[in-house]
Amino acid sequence: MDDVLNNPLFEAFANASDNVYIYVCDVKKDLSRWSTNAVSFFDLPGEYINNAGELWGQKIHPEDKDIYFNDIGAVFSGNKAHHSCQYRALNRFGKYVWLECKGSMLRDENGELATFAGIMTRLDRQNKYDTLTGLLTKYEFYEFDFSSGSGVVMLLGVDGFRSIINTYGYYYGDELLTAIAKKLQSLCSGSLKAYRFNGDEFIILLPNKDRGAAEDIFHRVKNDTRLIETKDGKKIDLSISAGAVEYSEGRSDKDEIVSRLELALSYVKRVNRGSLGFYSRDIEVKQLRERALKEDLRESIADDFRGFELYFQPLVDAKGAKILGCEALLRWKGEHIRDAGPMEFIPILEESGDINSVGRWVMRQAIRQQKEWEEKFGQLRINFNVSYRQFLEADYVKELQAAVNEFGVSPDNLVLELTESCNVESPENLAKIFEEIRSMGFHIALDDFGTGYASMELLKKLPADEIKIEHSFVRELANGKHHKADLAIIDSLLFLCRKLDNKVVVEGVENKAVDDIIRSMGPDFLQGYYYSRPVCKTDFEEMLKNGIS
């Protein structure tokens, strides 16, 4: 036997790692030696192989043969000293695996090619432990045998991790992940295992445990990670959400478990942040619809807002029966989803940020409509909805001005309703924008005005022209429940607004009884199904011609 092949170093390296194979070749004899893990995994005839080049070549994926032979050919013809390429090779299970193959050609004292040696690393096998957190990696999670038993798997994610990184920087992001991993590790004793899954997502595996045990662990994780103190003394508030799946014998498809975990987590993050939610068929149906909705909305927007339309609901004079204006309300029919209402699709647009472009489309349509109707039917004001983030857009005010100039509309006939006022983070900043918009002649309304602290705070800080009283007080008037309290609330809101010189719109007037009560309290405008539901353009034109029947 040749010394080159039977070097003790070969023995040492051959057992260094499961995922690395080594080989050495006596070029003159064309005899090579392969580590035993390679012999077994690639089903080679033995440790020592004559003319291995040909045999190995047959194992390489047809698409990768050229890359391999070109590179190895250059080395064996003496044109280059090092072999380095990636290719797929057939293993003994009949599957191709990706390998990174590196080798070096050594010459003897006469300068002739003598020894070729190198290593092949499996690219599909990754580390067992995560380098940042020290937890087991997702590859280890995928190795777990779900077929022999039952239990719970939990996927945990940090809420708003991206914005934490934006605020504090990547360095703190890593520190937080490490701190969370440490807590998880300390809570996972016995058969429980913690893994780093993706980015800010972790998995806790609870074999032979039930929902109750998962809930218990989740609450302990939540409590222990509520506030993380960094090495330099910063205190960062943290919230964690989790999705969970119960697995049982016979139902062990890992990809299915993982996709259900992701589904449950993304659902929880959206509807009930900071809690634990178990996968259910119901959640899956909702998520699938939301995904389809998102896709459909994106296509509509890209196709010049195809499927979007404005409906109009009259605003009636509270001292007579005249239609003084209307609120423009968005409707949408997608190519696949035809029945989504604004309460369903607007939050999706808000979340994706598309509300900015759709809102601009609404603004331009409403302004164009005002011009058309004013020419046909005389003076009429149009209210349209604007979400908080639209007001914050850099060019919003400019575009508003450009649209009234383009269509030749007086801003005095336009009312911008601030929707979702509970999201206002900085009233001071918004107040400046409102000032500017009002100084240009537009009016501002605060929508869904209630009795909460946030509403009062906004009333105090935001310069507005109108208040729209939240439907819920008004609608309750009709069924008599809390009748006295609702009346008192509406009455005091009206009193407050009069003191502040704000006009008041009462929404949600659904029947004559409510209409009578409200009118006696003296608001300025009425809006509700009693007068009309929101209707399409042509139906609203009928109403403008004939009045409300």
Ligand code: C2E
């Ligand atoms: P909102 O601004 O509070 O609009 C009034 C909602 O109350 C409308 O629902 C209207 O149909 C409904 N409504 C009117 N009268 C009555 C009544 O007597 N009884 C009852 N039960 N409901 C009544 P819609 O059209 O489904 O709109 C829902 C929400 O969607 C709006 O609430 C608004 O927040 C949002 N939205 C609609 N269009 C737009 C838009 O263009 N931009 C933005 N950002 N949001 C919009």
Ligand code: CA
């Ligand atoms: Ca509104």
